[in-house]
Amino acid sequence: MRLALLFLMLGPIALSTRATEPPAPAFTNLDGPWVLACGDVLIHIESEQHGHRLTLLGIAEAINPDDTAPRHLDRNNPRRDQRHRALADLELGELRQEDGGYSGTLYDPEHGRTFRVHAELVSEDVLRMRAFIGIRALGRTLYWQRLTAYRDRLDTLARTARRGASHNRLSGELQ
Numbered sequence: 001m002r003l004a005l006l007f008l009m010l011g012p013i014a015l016s017t018r019a020t021e022p023p024a025p026a027f028t029n030l031d032g033p034w035v036l037a038c039g040d041v042l043i044h045i046e047s048e049q050h051g052h053r054l055t056l057l058g059i060a061e062a063i064n065p066d067d068t069a070p071r072h073l074d075r076n077n078p079r080r081d082q083r084h085r086a087l088a089d090l091e092l093g094e095l096r097q098e099d100g101g102y103s104g105t106l107y108d109p110e111h112g113r114t115f116r117v118h119a120e121l122v123s124e125d126v127l128r129m130r131a132f133i134g135i136r137a138l139g140r141t142l143y144w145q146r147l148t149a150y151r152d153r154l155d156t157l158a159r160t161a162r163r164g165a166s167h168n169r170l171s172g173e174l175q
Contacts, residue, residue: 030095030102033057033147034127042147043092051096054106056087076112095119106131115139125149 030045030052040060046053059072072087087109095104101120106129108115115131122128125146132139145153 028097028121029124030121030127034144035147035150037143037145039150043144045095048094051094051104052102053094054092056090056092056109059087074109074112076109078112093117 031047033042033044035042042057042059044055044057046055073083074085074087074090075083077083077085090107090109092109093104093106093114095102095117101118103116103118106115106117107113108131113133115133116136117129117131118136119127119129125148127144127146129142129144130136130139131142
């Protein structure tokens with residue numbers, strides 16, 4: 001009897017604590033410029049009526065380092081008639097929202113291949129994209145960071161490096 005009474009008294013408290021837990025954040029805004037984690041590819045993701053369009057904005061280094069080859073052209077495209085198109089503003093693929101993330105396609109101009117992708121926002125500023133052909137488990141994972149967050153990270157790194165260089169110069173002068 002006492003146990004039943006205790007349960008009746010504490011039951012609503014236990015249920016109310018579950019009800020007040022904040023829901024997991026749902027990151028859904030993909031729009032804007034994104035930088036590949038290595039920092040050498042910049043894309044823009046834009047919402048459209050049926051999903052999101054991915055457009056290449058720039059590449060830090062030419063994919064074809066051969067000095068005689070024209071720079072920043074889609075030279076590895078499997079279609080000969082498209083090998084002379086510029087990589088800048090090239091539409092790379094699309095993403096459509098689905099349960100638990102996004103799915104779509106992504107063209108890789110470095111290899112001239114189009115991959116299926118599954119993507120999800122890990123945080124407001126980090127997009128994890130799994131690119132694969134056929135089986136998702138055999139693909140590779142790419143991490144993209146929102147351009148504003150990437151710039152902030154570089155600024156912090158530069159400030160830290162400057163402080164470290166000043167400290168090292170001071171230490172050397174004191175010895």
